[in-house]
Amino acid sequence: MDSPSPADAARFLYREAALLDGGDFESWVDLYTPDCVFWMPAWRDDGTQTSDPDSELSLIYYRGRRNLEDRVRRIRSGLSVASAVLPRVCHLIGNVIAEPPVGPTQKVHSVFNVHVQDVRTCRTHVYFGSYEHVLEVEEGRWRIARKVIHLLNDIVPTALDVYAI
Amino acid sequence: MGSAEGQIPARLRLDQLIDDRPAEGIFRVSRAIYRDAALFELELKHVFEGGWVFVGLSTQAENANDYFTATVGRVPILISRNSQGELVCLVNVCPHKGVRLVRSMAGNASRFVCPYHSWTFDSTGHNRSIKWKSSGCYSAAFEGEDHNLGRVARFGEYRGFLFASLSPDVPPLEEFLGESRKLIDLAVDRSPDGLELVPGRVRYTYAANWKMQLENCADAYHFTSTHPSYIKILNQRAAEHAAEVVTATLGAADFWQEGASGASGGSMSFEHGHVLNWGVMPVTSANPDFERAEELAARFGVARRNWMFNMRNLTIFPNMQLAENASSQLRVIRPLAANLTEMQTWCIAPRGETPAARTLRIRQYEDFFNPTGMATPDDTVCYEEAQVGMAEQERPWLQGHSRGHAASAAGGNAFSELIDVAPSYSVLADSQLGDESLFRTYYRAWAGRMAGALDG
Numbered sequence: 001m002d003s004p005s006p007a008d009a010a011r012f013l014y015r016e017a018a019l020l021d022g023g024d025f026e027s028w029v030d031l032y033t034p035d036c037v038f039w040m041p042a043w044r045d046d047g048t049q050t051s052d053p054d055s056e057l058s059l060i061y062y063r064g065r066r067n068l069e070d071r072v073r074r075i076r077s078g079l080s081v082a083s084a085v086l087p088r089v090c091h092l093i094g095n096v097i098a099e100p101p102v103g104p105t106q107k108v109h110s111v112f113n114v115h116v117q118d119v120r121t122c123r124t125h126v127y128f129g130s131y132e133h134v135l136e137v138e139e140g141r142w143r144i145a146r147k148v149i150h151l152l153n154d155i156v157p158t159a160l161d162v163y164a165i
Numbered sequence: 166m167g168s169a170e171g172q173i174p175a176r177l178r179l180d181q182l183i184d185d186r187p188a189e190g191i192f193r194v195s196r197a198i199y200r201d202a203a204l205f206e207l208e209l210k211h212v213f214e215g216g217w218v219f220v221g222l223s224t225q226a227e228n229a230n231d232y233f234t235a236t237v238g239r240v241p242i243l244i245s246r247n248s249q250g251e252l253v254c255l256v257n258v259c260p261h262k263g264v265r266l267v268r269s270m271a272g273n274a275s276r277f278v279c280p281y282h283s284w285t286f287d288s289t290g291h292n293r294s295i296k297w298k299s300s301g302c303y304s305a306a307f308e309g310e311d312h313n314l315g316r317v318a319r320f321g322e323y324r325g326f327l328f329a330s331l332s333p334d335v336p337p338l339e340e341f342l343g344e345s346r347k348l349i350d351l352a353v354d355r356s357p358d359g360l361e362l363v364p365g366r367v368r369y370t371y372a373a374n375w376k377m378q379l380e381n382c383a384d385a386y387h388f389t390s391t392h393p394s395y396i397k398i399l400n401q402r403a404a405e406h407a408a409e410v411v412t413a414t415l416g417a418a419d420f421w422q423e424g425a426s427g428a429s430g431g432s433m434s435f436e437h438g439h440v441l442n443w444g445v446m447p448v449t450s451a452n453p454d455f456e457r458a459e460e461l462a463a464r465f466g467v468a469r470r471n472w473m474f475n476m477r478n479l480t481i482f483p484n485m486q487l488a489e490n491a492s493s494q495l496r497v498i499r500p501l502a503a504n505l506t507e508m509q510t511w512c513i514a515p516r517g518e519t520p521a522a523r524t525l526r527i528r529q530y531e532d533f534f535n536p537t538g539m540a541t542p543d544d545t546v547c548y549e550e551a552q553v554g555m556a557e558q559e560r561p562w563l564q565g566h567s568r569g570h571a572a573s574a575a576g577g578n579a580f581s582e583l584i585d586v587a588p589s590y591s592v593l594a595d596s597q598l599g600d601e602s603l604f605r606t607y608y609r610a611w612a613g614r615m616a617g618a619l620d621g
Contacts, residue, residue: 035409040537042365046270050365054524057365057512059537061528064409070398074539080394081550082542121372121549155507156369158549159542 009108010096012142013133017091020163025072029065033136033143038062040149040165049150059151071162082159088117089164105145108133116164127165128152177204178621183608184562190570192605193562199374200555205503207618212483214238214331216614217341219485219497223252223325224361225271230288233271236499237331242317243267244327247289248275252322254329255290256315290314324353325360345439347586348479352487354465355454355473356515362495363512363527369536370507371545373552375500378508379607381544382478382486383442385430386568386599388421391547395540411528412451415491420444420476425596432603433581433588438482438610440603448474453522454515468583482610491533492526504552510534569600
């Protein structure tokens, strides 16, 4: 399979977002390679985010899909009060820019807005920022080898899980 | 009596907020203490602006002219290391029109210029320029006023931990910290170079009272109830030994396991409201400090070294928590309203640890402590659900401060003696005791700071 065209890349991102919005977390995890990086840096100061996950704190940093499976397991466990009433979420993705492919990998930049209705508290939140996806062709389909979420919100209202970013 | 200036209505008497009758074995806290907006204003004034509070670490302003900003209660402050290398704690407000002088979280500056009318101050807070002063036709009386930045009345450092008080009427810092300072020693001594904050500050809010966080850090009763989803993941990870998942410190510890027997932890209570909730944890490679285990034992003895590996949740009343359990976290509690609290959190780490140890510490931290992790959200959601239940109702008294009273003993015990700590009270517990008697320490200190503001 060829590397995705910019339009294909955008469609792939929309599909990932739709799986999260629809609560199909198992299919969402399946989009990732077994050794994927899933990374949401923290803010180092007012203007810069942490850039070295091994020596600086991140909001989320995983190397390996297995960790995302743990996240989904916890959400589904029925044992997490923070996950018991799942918020309704709606991802909007825009400004999709696909870099020229390098071998079998393709880097895609985009921005996101996630609107959240926290059903438990009747509060709404908006999370926003940008994504960097590195896509790879694996067994004839695209997989996410790396996703970096640059969250611009500075203060998390109570809790933020993988389905709302 | 009526509601005089600065006092809340008589319906909120101290003895109607805290029912403290030791001789009868009664200690109860009213829901109103978490809910009442007028009481919250008094707390800001008397608890947070009327006594010592934690404001930061000295390493946040390490070099000449480094600074960082913080708050004491509602008052913005600026902690600056002046050109002589001395730390000063200033009110971060221009005396001219009251504008907040420095807006950034941290930086380096030898001069601070107010954005409104360009009054300029040096890194000691001295006024260096009043714009167009000679043309200003000021009165002689103005010339006689102090135009420097306000100094916070009391400011002190204990082993890199900085505390400030807007009120001058406080005991010396060492007396305020008392025996609890030895728990700070235990944390700091893990490195000959002390502690530092890992870059990356994480902030979150929760829609509940600040005292919910104060209590939760010391709450040994909640772990298996609130965090079963996380415990399940810990157990799965321990069973699989998969390379890509992080090793957990808590997995190997008994202090929270329901099946464990014998003394596995407990609590210590100190003067001025400080408490420690602790549990035995083994000295294993799951702890990032393991690389220094032998060095620490040689330097401090095996008993003290083992204590450095124990689970230790230390609260310095009213706003600092040093949580050493799944990883190591520094928390600052910032009350915003009776039902809204902001948490400022950092990973705190011994300086000079190897990159591998630092990375392990960070990975353990993120999964457990972050509001984007797998444990803290289950706590904060419970605080919010508790806040819903704090509405005024027929039975005002909570039943959440009662466990452990019959086990609470004056002074220390064999475990505290190992590190030469002499608490006012202590509890030695098996894993199912879930001590709540240590909360008395918070509320008695709270009552002490609020004494002048409440009746009864």
